[in-house]
Amino acid sequence: MRKKEKVVYREKINWKKEAALLPGYAIVLIWIMFTAAFLFWIIAASLSTSREIFSGNVFKFATGIHFENYVNAWAASNVSVFFGNSLMYAVVTCVCVILISAPAAYVLSRYTFLGRKPMKFSLILAMSIPEVMIIMPIYSLSAQYHIKGRILLMILYIFLRVPFTTTYLLNFFASLSKSYEEAATIDGCTPAKTFWQIMLPLVQPALITVTIFNFLSVWNEFFMALIFASSSDMTPVGVGLLQIVNGMKYTGDYGGLFAAVIIVFLPTFLLYIFLSEKIISGVTGGGVKG
Helix, strand or coil, rough: CCCCCCCCCCCCCCCHHHHHHHHHHHHHHHHHHHHHHHHHHHHHHHCCCHHHHHHHHCCCCCCCCCHHHHHHHHHHHHHHHHHHHHHHHHHHHHHHHHHHHHHHHHHHHCCCCCCCCHHHHHHHHHHHHHHHHHHHHHHHHHHCCCCCHHHHHHHHHHHHHHHHHHHHHHHHHHHHCHHHHHHHHCCCCCHHHHHHHHHHCCHHHHHHHHHHHHHHHHHHHCHHHHCCCCCHHHHHHHHHHHHHHHHHHHCCCCCHHHHHHHHHHHHHHHHHHHHHHHHHHHHHHHCCCC
């Protein structure tokens, strides 16, 4: 028998519509070119000497490519310590926030009980309060109860991310069909088992997306760490870079400074490169409407 040929219909390009979008394309293109040029300059500076940076000859590499800048930044400038601290804060925060917010969002979106609406409103209210307004009460309480160090920073990061994460997950759980829970009940699943084994995996794209947002937020956090990181052993990358900048007047190693910037920037860049599709699906996706 003769095989049927698969016919592919291509939509005609609407040139009038595309022409109307040209100004937007131009703005995006200019922004991409500016960002790329800025990023390439930093990479070139991280492989150059301080003299080449100040003379504006970072792309010539007259004295060669200096990969030792990365080694010096990682070891001598304590970037390894800052990197490890930020990684620990981010991972612990992301795990704990999901363990708290996912069950809370599920209960708030799927069950009706007294105080449900005030709880939702309080989450929105908590997100709207600036961090600068709660610094002094937190500092006073931490001194009163002798809570300090890494434990204090992780507690702060967790509680600061819980309102956003819970609010973000509410709509995803609310959009899931009730037939999942009905089928689980018929099979004899308890509510807790239904949540962990059935409902939670269904919102996996949202979990991945909100975890990436939380990771980036903790990784780039500066203000809380500046106030509560009392020693360099617990300093994350944001405050660590500030310390490196302040130390430039003594070391003058600007190549090492830009190498440290690249090292700090690399995790967030890789997250966007490899998980961009997950982020988009988590933002735009949802469950089956019930």
